[in-house]
Amino acid sequence: MKLRNKLAMMLTATMITTCVPMVTFANDTSIDKTLILRKDDPVTTGDQYLTFKVDIDVTSPDAMEVYLEGDNIEFEKELFTEWARYEAGEYGSTIEPSDEYTETVDGTEVTYVKRFTMGNYGEDTQASATADDGEILVERTGDNKLKLTLKGSDAGIDIFRLPLVYKVTDTGEATLEIKSGDGRIEETTLTLSKGEVGDKDLVAKITGTDIISIEGKGKLGEIEFSEIAGDQLSGRVIKITLDSSDIEFVEDQEGSDDDESDDSKFTVSSSLGLISKVDADHVKFVRSEEDHTIGYLIFDENSEWLGSSPGKVKIEGLNVEDSDGDVSTGELEATIELMDFAAMDAFEMENGDFLNPDIQGEESNLTTDAKKFNYFIGHKGDFTGRYGLTWDDIDTADVSDKMSEVDDVIAKITENELGISVETDVDVIGGKWDEDDNKVKIKITDPTREFLQDNGKLTLTLEGAIFAPMTSELGKDAIEENADEDEFFTKIESDNIEDDLEDEEDFIKIEESNPNVAEVELDGLDESSSELEFSFYVVGNPGYNGDITLTADGSKWDEPMTATVGTVTQPVEVNLIQQIVLVENEKAPAMGMVTITETADKMFSADDVIVFGVEDLDIEDAEVTADNGMQVDSKISDGHLLIQVQRRSNDPATITISDIKFDGTGYIAFGEYDAYIGGQGIHAANTFINFEESKSSRLVGKPDDPDDWNENGDDYFNGEVNLEEFSEDIDEIFAVAFSLDNFVVSTLPMIPDLNPPGSTLPTPEIMPEPEPTPQPEDVAGPDGNYGLADTYIEISGGRAYVNGKEIKVNTEPKNIDGTTMVGVADLATLLGIPRDQEFGNSLTYHQETDGTGVVTIRLEDRRIIEVRTGSNKINISDYNSLTGTYVSIGNLSPAAQAARIIDGRMFVPMRQIGESLGFDVSWNSATKTAIFTNM
Structure with missing residues (x-):
C-alpha cells in the first residue's frame, strides 16, 4: 500500500475516533x-x-x-x-x-x-x-x-x-x-402552554363597536368570551351594565345564528372547541325588571360542551333604545361581569323541599348559576313572597373572580348615523397590478336604515390610487355597444349597487379625466338590512407614498365619510438632476438629466416600457443608460422618448436620461414646460404598443376605444395599439405618472447695455434715491389672506387635518414654558407652500457661518417673513406693487420663546408665525390641538 493511502486511512480512523463525542x-x-x-x-x-x-x-x-x-x-x-x-x-x-x-x-x-x-x-x-x-x-x-x-x-x-x-x-x-x-x-x-398562562376560567373582551343614532335606536358591538379551560361557559350567567341613563336594553330579545337575520335579533357564533356546539338555542338574554340598563346573558348547561377543548363565543348586536327621548352624543361604555349566585343556595330548599310544594320534582338540584337564575325568573313570587328576594338583589349579587371585569366602549352615539369600515385593505406598489392583491372590501352601516335604501347616487373618491381599468374582462359586443372614448370600465362588486351595463354584472364606467372617482347608483337595500358591502379594485398612484384613502358621499347624506383602505409605495424614485434652462431665440444644446431609480430590485420586468415626454415640446434624441445589470433600449415616437427594459436588474437599478435634444430648430419659445414620466413600470400594464417589429410592450392606462370597430377593433382586443395612434392615447398613458414641474425654462434675452465700458457717451447724473414709497393697502388682498387659499388647519397628536382631510406631517406642537411652538416646515406643507422654488410661493432654509438657522417663507408678490434660530422676532417685508420690491415693515411683537431646532427641525412660536401669514390662531389645551384659520 502506498504511503499516501496509509496516511489517509490513519487520518480517517483518527477523525472517527476523536469526533464521536462531538457529533x-x-x-x-x-x-x-x-x-x-x-x-x-x-x-x-x-x-x-x-x-x-x-x-x-x-x-x-x-x-x-x-x-x-x-x-x-x-x-x-x-x-x-x-x-x-x-x-x-x-x-x-x-x-x-x-x-x-x-x-x-x-x-x-x-x-x-x-x-x-x-x-x-x-x-x-x-x-x-x-x-x-x-x-x-x-x-x-x-x-x-x-x-x-x-x-x-x-x-x-x-x-x-x-x-x-x-x-x-x-x-x-x-x-x-x-x-x-x-x-x-x-x-x-x-x-409548555397554549398561549398565555392565566389565573381566570374565562376572559371577556369587547372586540367591536356599533353606531347608535341620536334617536337612541341601535345595537351594541361585539363581545367575545374565551374559555381558558374546557366547559367554562356552560351554566354561566354574564351581567352587562350600560354606563348611561339615556340608553337601555330592549326587552324580549332573541338570538340568531344568521348574520343576515331579522334586525331585531342579536347573533351568536362559536369557534374552536365550541364550534357547532353553542348556538342561539343555548344563549338567552334577559333584561332586569328593576334596572333596564342591566341585561343578562344566560348560557344553558349543555352536556355536549362537557369535555370539549376551550372555545370562544361571540355575541353581537344586542338591541338598545333610548329611555326618555333625550340621548347625548358620545361613546357608550359597558361593564361585563361573571355572576356568582352562591347566596341563592340558601333559598334553594327548605327542609329538603322546594319553596313551592306544587313544583317539587321540577328541579332536582339548582347546580349552576343558569339554573338558579332561570328558577328565579320562573318563580319570582316564591322568592319575593317568602324571602323578600327581588330583582335588586339579583342585580347586586356577588361577582365571580373566575373572570376579570371588563369596562370598555361598546357603541358610539352620533348624529351621523352612517358608519364606514374597511373589511379588506391593500398594500400595493404604485402602478403594479394583481387582481388578488388589489381588491378592497368596504362596509357601510346605517343602523337607522334611513340613508342607504333607494337613495340616489353614491360617489367614491380615492386619494393615492385610481380605480383599476378592467375592460379586458368584458366581451367585445358589450364594449362595442357601451364604449365611450372618454371612459373605461372598472369592477365594483355588490348586491346593492347598480352597474352601468345591462347584460354584464358589476362593471361601472369611469371618466378617464377623473380615474379616481366612481359614481354608482344605489339599487336599494332590504328594508330590514342596515349594511351595504361592496368591493372594488385599485391601482396605486406610482408617484405617491402613503395611505390610500376613500371618501364615500351619498347624494342625500349629511356628511361624506372617509376611511383608509390601504397603503401605496411608489415603485421608483424620480429625481431631477439637471434642469434645462434656455434663452428664447437661441438654439437649445443637448442637456438636462433625470434619473429613475427602482425602490427594490426587479421592479421593472423585461419588455416594460417607460415613456418620457415634455409638455408641448417634441424630443428628437436623448442618451439613456442603466446600471446594476439592467439593460435598456430606447427610441423616439411622436416626440416622446420610449425606453424598453431588455433585462431586469440584479440590485435596485437607476435609469439615467441625459443630453436631451428637441425637434425642429431647437428654439424654445419663452415659458416654462413640465415633463412627464409614465409607462408600464410606472403604472398598470394594460395597453400594448409596437415598440419594434419583433417586440411589443405595454403602457399605462387604457387607450381611447377605436372609432371604427371594423377597422381596428381587433387590434384593441388583441392588446395592440399602433404607434401611429400613440398621440391619441397620451392622456391615458400619463393618467397617473410622475411630473417634473418647470423641467424646461426658456427665458427672455438680456437687454443690451447701452453704456458699455469705454463708451464715450456721457455718464448720466445719479439722482438722489427717493424716499421709499408707502406700502399699498391691499398687500394682504381683499380677503386678508395674502393670496393663500381659505384654510382650516388642526394639528394634534402627530396628526394634521386641512379642511377635514388628514395630511402627513413629521412634527406636532410642543409647549415650551407656556409658549406653543410649531414646526415651520410642516406648517408650510399644510399651506401648500413648496420648498426651494425660484418662482411663486416658497420656503427655503439655510445655515449661516455662525450656525444660525434661517427659514424664509415667500408669498409671491405679497409678503416675505424671516425666522432665525435664537431669535423671538419674526422679520416681515411686504411687497410694494408700485416699485416691484419687498420693503421691510419690521416685526411682530416679540414672542416669549425664541425659534429653535428640536430633533433636527425648526420650531417657531405658533401665534406669531400664524398671524404673520394672515391666520387667526388658537390653542385648545383640553385636546392639545393647534388651530389655524384664515376663513
Whole structure:
C-alpha cells in the first residue's frame, strides 16, 4: 500500500475516533403536546411527555447529562416526591436512602425525595421494564431546575422519554429551557402552554363597536368570551351594565345564528372547541325588571360542551333604545361581569323541599348559576313572597373572580348615523397590478336604515390610487355597444349597487379625466338590512407614498365619510438632476438629466416600457443608460422618448436620461414646460404598443376605444395599439405618472447695455434715491389672506387635518414654558407652500457661518417673513406693487420663546408665525390641538 493511502486511512480512523463525542447530539428535543395552563395548576404524570431523539445511540458508559430550567413553573418538592414514589410503585423505579432528606413542617418531620432513577419510557407511555431500554436519573437541583442523566445500554439507546411533573406558578408563558452539560445537544426552549398562562376560567373582551343614532335606536358591538379551560361557559350567567341613563336594553330579545337575520335579533357564533356546539338555542338574554340598563346573558348547561377543548363565543348586536327621548352624543361604555349566585343556595330548599310544594320534582338540584337564575325568573313570587328576594338583589349579587371585569366602549352615539369600515385593505406598489392583491372590501352601516335604501347616487373618491381599468374582462359586443372614448370600465362588486351595463354584472364606467372617482347608483337595500358591502379594485398612484384613502358621499347624506383602505409605495424614485434652462431665440444644446431609480430590485420586468415626454415640446434624441445589470433600449415616437427594459436588474437599478435634444430648430419659445414620466413600470400594464417589429410592450392606462370597430377593433382586443395612434392615447398613458414641474425654462434675452465700458457717451447724473414709497393697502388682498387659499388647519397628536382631510406631517406642537411652538416646515406643507422654488410661493432654509438657522417663507408678490434660530422676532417685508420690491415693515411683537431646532427641525412660536401669514390662531389645551384659520 502506498504511503499516501496509509496516511489517509490513519487520518480517517483518527477523525472517527476523536469526533464521536462531538457529533453525538439530540437532533430532536420535544414535548408531545402543549397544555391549557392556569396559575397554581399542577401537571402530573401522564399529562405531558418530554422526548430526546439522539443521532448516535447512547451506550452504558456514555451517559448524557441534560439540565432543565423552567420559566413560570416549579418542580415543587411535594410534587417531585409524589412523582418519584409513583414511578417506584408503578414501574419499579429506584429510590436509595441517600436520595431522601427530612424537613420539619409545622412541627412534623416530613421526608422528601431529591433524586430517583426511573426506567426510560422510550416510545411508550410507561417506563420500560428492562435495563436494556435504558434509565434516567432525575434530580431536583432547584425550585425550577432538574438534572437528567440519560443512561444507555450495551446495545445503545436513541430515544429517551419521561413524563413532566410541575406546578404553574405565575401568569405569562410557561417554557422549559434545555441544555446539555457537555455541549452535545443544542440549547432548546420548549413552550409548555397554549398561549398565555392565566389565573381566570374565562376572559371577556369587547372586540367591536356599533353606531347608535341620536334617536337612541341601535345595537351594541361585539363581545367575545374565551374559555381558558374546557366547559367554562356552560351554566354561566354574564351581567352587562350600560354606563348611561339615556340608553337601555330592549326587552324580549332573541338570538340568531344568521348574520343576515331579522334586525331585531342579536347573533351568536362559536369557534374552536365550541364550534357547532353553542348556538342561539343555548344563549338567552334577559333584561332586569328593576334596572333596564342591566341585561343578562344566560348560557344553558349543555352536556355536549362537557369535555370539549376551550372555545370562544361571540355575541353581537344586542338591541338598545333610548329611555326618555333625550340621548347625548358620545361613546357608550359597558361593564361585563361573571355572576356568582352562591347566596341563592340558601333559598334553594327548605327542609329538603322546594319553596313551592306544587313544583317539587321540577328541579332536582339548582347546580349552576343558569339554573338558579332561570328558577328565579320562573318563580319570582316564591322568592319575593317568602324571602323578600327581588330583582335588586339579583342585580347586586356577588361577582365571580373566575373572570376579570371588563369596562370598555361598546357603541358610539352620533348624529351621523352612517358608519364606514374597511373589511379588506391593500398594500400595493404604485402602478403594479394583481387582481388578488388589489381588491378592497368596504362596509357601510346605517343602523337607522334611513340613508342607504333607494337613495340616489353614491360617489367614491380615492386619494393615492385610481380605480383599476378592467375592460379586458368584458366581451367585445358589450364594449362595442357601451364604449365611450372618454371612459373605461372598472369592477365594483355588490348586491346593492347598480352597474352601468345591462347584460354584464358589476362593471361601472369611469371618466378617464377623473380615474379616481366612481359614481354608482344605489339599487336599494332590504328594508330590514342596515349594511351595504361592496368591493372594488385599485391601482396605486406610482408617484405617491402613503395611505390610500376613500371618501364615500351619498347624494342625500349629511356628511361624506372617509376611511383608509390601504397603503401605496411608489415603485421608483424620480429625481431631477439637471434642469434645462434656455434663452428664447437661441438654439437649445443637448442637456438636462433625470434619473429613475427602482425602490427594490426587479421592479421593472423585461419588455416594460417607460415613456418620457415634455409638455408641448417634441424630443428628437436623448442618451439613456442603466446600471446594476439592467439593460435598456430606447427610441423616439411622436416626440416622446420610449425606453424598453431588455433585462431586469440584479440590485435596485437607476435609469439615467441625459443630453436631451428637441425637434425642429431647437428654439424654445419663452415659458416654462413640465415633463412627464409614465409607462408600464410606472403604472398598470394594460395597453400594448409596437415598440419594434419583433417586440411589443405595454403602457399605462387604457387607450381611447377605436372609432371604427371594423377597422381596428381587433387590434384593441388583441392588446395592440399602433404607434401611429400613440398621440391619441397620451392622456391615458400619463393618467397617473410622475411630473417634473418647470423641467424646461426658456427665458427672455438680456437687454443690451447701452453704456458699455469705454463708451464715450456721457455718464448720466445719479439722482438722489427717493424716499421709499408707502406700502399699498391691499398687500394682504381683499380677503386678508395674502393670496393663500381659505384654510382650516388642526394639528394634534402627530396628526394634521386641512379642511377635514388628514395630511402627513413629521412634527406636532410642543409647549415650551407656556409658549406653543410649531414646526415651520410642516406648517408650510399644510399651506401648500413648496420648498426651494425660484418662482411663486416658497420656503427655503439655510445655515449661516455662525450656525444660525434661517427659514424664509415667500408669498409671491405679497409678503416675505424671516425666522432665525435664537431669535423671538419674526422679520416681515411686504411687497410694494408700485416699485416691484419687498420693503421691510419690521416685526411682530416679540414672542416669549425664541425659534429653535428640536430633533433636527425648526420650531417657531405658533401665534406669531400664524398671524404673520394672515391666520387667526388658537390653542385648545383640553385636546392639545393647534388651530389655524384664515376663513
